[in-house]
Amino acid sequence: MFVKNFFRGGTTVPHSKNTAGCETVKMGVPEKVTIPMLQHIGAPCEPCVKKGDTVRVGQIIGNSNKYISSPIHSSVSGTVTDVAPMLYAGGVYVTSVEIKTDGNQEVYEGIKPPNFSNSNEFISVIRESGLVGLGGAGFPAHVKLSPPPGIKIDTLIINAAECEPYITSDYREIIENSWNVISGINIIMEVLEIDNVLIGIEDNKPEAIKEMTRVAATNDKINVIKLKSRYPQGAEKMLIYATTGRKVPPGKLPADVGVIVMNVNSVSFISEYTKTGMPLIKKRVTVDGPSVKRPSNVEALIGTPVSEVFNFCGGFGIVPKKILMGGPMMGIAQFTLNTPVLKHTNALLAFDETSAVLPQEQACIRCGRCVKACPMNLLPLYLNNNSLKEEIEELNKYHVMDCIECGSCSYVCPAKINLVQSIRLGKAQVKQAAAKGGK
Ligand code: SF4
Numbered sequence: 001m002f003v004k005n006f007f008r009g010g011t012t013v014p015h016s017k018n019t020a021g022c023e024t025v026k027m028g029v030p031e032k033v034t035i036p037m038l039q040h041i042g043a044p045c046e047p048c049v050k051k052g053d054t055v056r057v058g059q060i061i062g063n064s065n066k067y068i069s070s071p072i073h074s075s076v077s078g079t080v081t082d083v084a085p086m087l088y089a090g091g092v093y094v095t096s097v098e099i100k101t102d103g104n105q106e107v108y109e110g111i112k113p114p115n116f117s118n119s120n121e122f123i124s125v126i127r128e129s130g131l132v133g134l135g136g137a138g139f140p141a142h143v144k145l146s147p148p149p150g151i152k153i154d155t156l157i158i159n160a161a162e163c164e165p166y167i168t169s170d171y172r173e174i175i176e177n178s179w180n181v182i183s184g185i186n187i188i189m190e191v192l193e194i195d196n197v198l199i200g201i202e203d204n205k206p207e208a209i210k211e212m213t214r215v216a217a218t219n220d221k222i223n224v225i226k227l228k229s230r231y232p233q234g235a236e237k238m239l240i241y242a243t244t245g246r247k248v249p250p251g252k253l254p255a256d257v258g259v260i261v262m263n264v265n266s267v268s269f270i271s272e273y274t275k276t277g278m279p280l281i282k283k284r285v286t287v288d289g290p291s292v293k294r295p296s297n298v299e300a301l302i303g304t305p306v307s308e309v310f311n312f313c314g315g316f317g318i319v320p321k322k323i324l325m326g327g328p329m330m331g332i333a334q335f336t337l338n339t340p341v342l343k344h345t346n347a348l349l350a351f352d353e354t355s356a357v358l359p360q361e362q363a364c365i366r367c368g369r370c371v372k373a374c375p376m377n378l379l380p381l382y383l384n385n386n387s388l389k390e391e392i393e394e395l396n397k398y399h400v401m402d403c404i405e406c407g408s409c410s411y412v413c414p415a416k417i418n419l420v421q422s423i424r425l426g427k428a429q430v431k432q433a434a435a436k437g438g439k
């Protein structure tokens, strides 16, 4: 085990890993699930079922012929009651399949362990599994595992940093299923011929480091790297630098420096999937925050309403003011509890009036703290101004698209300026301008 490099910038956040000791509890089957056709980065899926159809567990209900996309499967058996645009995390409408469950959880007849004997077959099997990055980003795994032609991958990095406060989903995977993690890693190593694996874990999780070191001792090509706890240590570029010392240039991908990064839950899923053939239909979710009666780690079927997950954890002891899907640094605020659990939902947090208070924005005092905290070497205060004024050229000049939306700048800003929200808007403006032919 090594303690490696340390990235520039970032910030220290309270860890609040209150649920680290909470063993995962399985939720039952809800009466109804709502499964959106967009649960990944890339092209949305087209529904391949219609109202009135009977579906079974693991059956494909949405697919796309686009490369950057991922099929979507039914998490339940039952009857499709609607296929229509429905409210999605973040407040937009996305075509979704609503299924009334029958409680039998009958498995689709096509479910069986997949066969693959080379890397191409493996990649297509991973696509069929519906796996997307389970750390929260939702990038299709088959794309990650397919480096562009001519690029040699020499290192697989397993992301177990879990630097966001509150979330303990990755931690629990290591504690509960460490052999699955190793087995998933071994499969990828063998199929993609990778000889070096580094598992990055922050030093605030000594039990996870101990457990992974114990199981990794079975393969001398797998090493556990103890990382300093600093947010956003789990961001891809930071993790690559921390574990290998390699810097991914702006606009480039991990593969450009010979690396693939996979979340610890994702590799564990690969192990399970190769044994059973059951695609991605469930997710471990950390449920926490001052309003939650019984903070827990819950295994929920994809499509389960968020309200039912909170109810399963005893409901709210204190009326929540703010609900987040994801962690407090990068999570998305929800304005209804009707949204469903998605493939990459790793946390549901409920904050009360006191903990969710939104401070009044003050004028920038040009202290430079946001610049110091930015792990991507950006100038958040400039990007904020450019975004507010819709200055597309300036936004591009200051590399707004390199922002990883980690929120470190907003967190440290003494003037409480909503920098990351404004920068996100700036990114949307740049994308819109590019779609219109550029400015
Ligand atoms: S941290 Fe806030 S106050 Fe300081 S320079 Fe950045 S935007 Fe201005």
Ligand code: SF4
Residues within 6 Å of the ligand: 373, 374, 375, 376, 377, 378, 379, 380, 402, 403, 404, 405, 406, 407, 408, 409, 410, 419, 420, 423
């Ligand atoms: S500008 Fe973007 S990358 Fe830099 S600290 Fe702010 S949110 Fe993070």
